[in-house]
Amino acid sequence: MTDTPTNKTQSEGENKLPELNQALWQYDGQPGQLIPLLQRAQETYGYISEKAISYIAGITGEPEAKIYGVITFYKQFRLAPVGDYLIRVCDGTACHVNGAKDLLEVIYDELGMDGSRDTSDDGTFTVETVACIGCCSLAPVITVNEDTHGRLTPMKLRKVLKRYKRRAKKELAEATAAAPAETSSAGA
Numbered sequence: 001m002t003d004t005p006t007n008k009t010q011s012e013g014e015n016k017l018p019e020l021n022q023a024l025w026q027y028d029g030q031p032g033q034l035i036p037l038l039q040r041a042q043e044t045y046g047y048i049s050e051k052a053i054s055y056i057a058g059i060t061g062e063p064e065a066k067i068y069g070v071i072t073f074y075k076q077f078r079l080a081p082v083g084d085y086l087i088r089v090c091d092g093t094a095c096h097v098n099g100a101k102d103l104l105e106v107i108y109d110e111l112g113m114d115g116s117r118d119t120s121d122d123g124t125f126t127v128e129t130v131a132c133i134g135c136c137s138l139a140p141v142i143t144v145n146e147d148t149h150g151r152l153t154p155m156k157l158r159k160v161l162k163r164y165k166r167r168a169k170k171e172l173a174e175a176t177a178a179a180p181a182e183t184s185s186a187g188a
């Protein structure tokens, strides 16, 4: 199987069980400690995997259903890996009154998402709304990974997203083209 960036992140995360172990051995049965453990799991993996949930359940004795309940209650926790491009839509006051909700609709439409999940089916884009990111004079604002895009209109936003889609497609094509070469050189 081609090791896409998302798969790579996942497999790197799965190799970090020892780091998670360090957090788990300190667990002393206090109910309030479940949240720090979940935070640690998310820091370690980038999200909270099924494997991490059953591991935490085994150590703490808490039912997996309860752990899922806690994860889905708090917006900070993720049950799936973050995409290669993390899009943050500011919904602070200045951005909200300048059309942040419209931008979100455009993003879902342009990326073929329906809003029920925060990551696109191919694992390329993750979309989340955040509070003020500190550049209100540019409202409405989004960030994509480290880049900030401000004073957006729906039309400008579509152009921005099309650029990222082209970039993602190119990166995928390059990764796919490189895969057979890596396989043959590994076998040489």
Ligand code: FES
Binding pocket: 090, 091, 092, 093, 094, 095, 096, 131, 132, 133, 134, 135, 136, 137, 139, 140, 141
């Ligand atoms: S409200 Fe969006 S940057 Fe401040």
